[in-house]
Amino acid sequence: MGLRIINRRPGRGGALFWGALPFLAVLALYLTFSAMRLADNPNDKLLPALSTIAETVxxxxxxxxxxxxxxxxxVDTAASLARLAWGLAVSAALGLVIGIASGLVPYLRAGLSPFVAVVSLIPPMALLPILFISFGLDELSKVVLIVIGIAPFLIRDLAMRVEAIPPELVIKAQTLGASTWQIITRLVLPTMLPKLIDALRLSLGPAWLxxxxxxxxxxxxxxxYRIFLVRRYLAMDVILPYVAWITLLAFLMDWGLRAINRRTSPWLTRGMA
Structure with missing residues (x-):
């Protein structure tokens, strides 16, 4: 049994090697094809040299x-992060409040679940023209798009997780005389906060999109805005660093949320990816 590959685990050094290998392979492919294209056409813009990218950065x-x-x-980073932060904050608040209410109170669940399920099936990008018409071209429409895109997922996820709380815990709390508000604040909320952070991590990709x-x-x-502004000029020396920067920001946000969970709820995050 010990010889099977599914039973073998890499050490720390091996994990770093295997984790870096795909990135090194992509970099090697880029350098190879970039050198080939630039050899044929020194003015090629599709795969600029790393020196050109560094100068642009x-x-x-x-x-x-x-x-x-x-x-x-x-300037671009500050503007995008501000919009994203507002969208994530509003979505998290809605997910927490409506998700807990829907998962804990049967009457609210009966009234809200079908509506949230239908809203979650609407392609958010199809609503973008409506949002621009309704809220204008300023910041609000962009924040609302993020909220419409990820809040229904957060609500449904939190509601299902609240429903999955062992009934005996709720019954025991009621037996000890806890009110509905005390059950929410002392039992449900502490249990759901780490779940909300996990759901936010899964929502980062769609939120950036x-x-x-x-x-x-x-x-x-x-x-x-900057990426689509320079696309008409085929300015890949701008687009590629911006894409890499967005990816790094998303990674750091994911890492930060995971670190918060590990610090505040180690009993729930043990073994979490």
């Missing part, structure tokens, strides 16, 4: 723009 991250006097990468899509259509700054 320095210009975007450390050099003020001649027209606005602002450092574009940080909705944000970038909204910024691409109607914005004056933001990471998505």
């Amino acid at each position: 320095v210009r975007l991250a450390f050099t003020p723009d001649q027209r606005t006097g602002q450092v574009l990468l940080w 909705f944000l970038i899509s909204a910024e691409a259509i109607a914005a004056q700054d933001g990471l998505g």
Whole structure:
């Protein structure tokens, strides 16, 4: 049994090696095809050299723009993170309040569950024109798109997790004289907060997608705005660093949420990915 590959686990060094291997393979492929294209056409823009990308990063991250006097990468990052933070915060609040209420109170569950289920099936991007017409082209429409995109998922996930709480715990709390509010604040809420953080981690990808899509259509700054602004010029030396930066930001947000769970609820996150 010990010889089977499913029973073998890499050590720390092996895990680092196997984790880095796909990234190194992608980098090697990029360098190879970039060198081939640039050998045929030194002005090729599709796969710019790493030196060209590095020069662009320095210009975007450390050099003020001649027209606005602002450092574009940080201005775009601040704008996108502010929109994303508002969208995630509102979605988390709705998910927590409505999810707990729907999962714990049968009458609310009967009234809210069908509506939330239907809303969750609406493609959020199909609503983008409606949001721009209703809320204008400013920040609110972008935040609302994120909320519509991920709040129904959070609500449904939290409601199902509340329903999965062992009934004997709720019965025991009632036997000890706990009111509905005390059951929520002392039993359900502490149990659901780590679950909410896990659900937020799973929602980061869709949240970034909705944000970038909204910024691409109607914005004056933001990471998505910048990517779609330069696409007409085939400026891959700008697009690729911005995509890598968005990926890094998403990774850091995921890591931060996971660290919060490990610190605040180690008994629930033991063994969590």
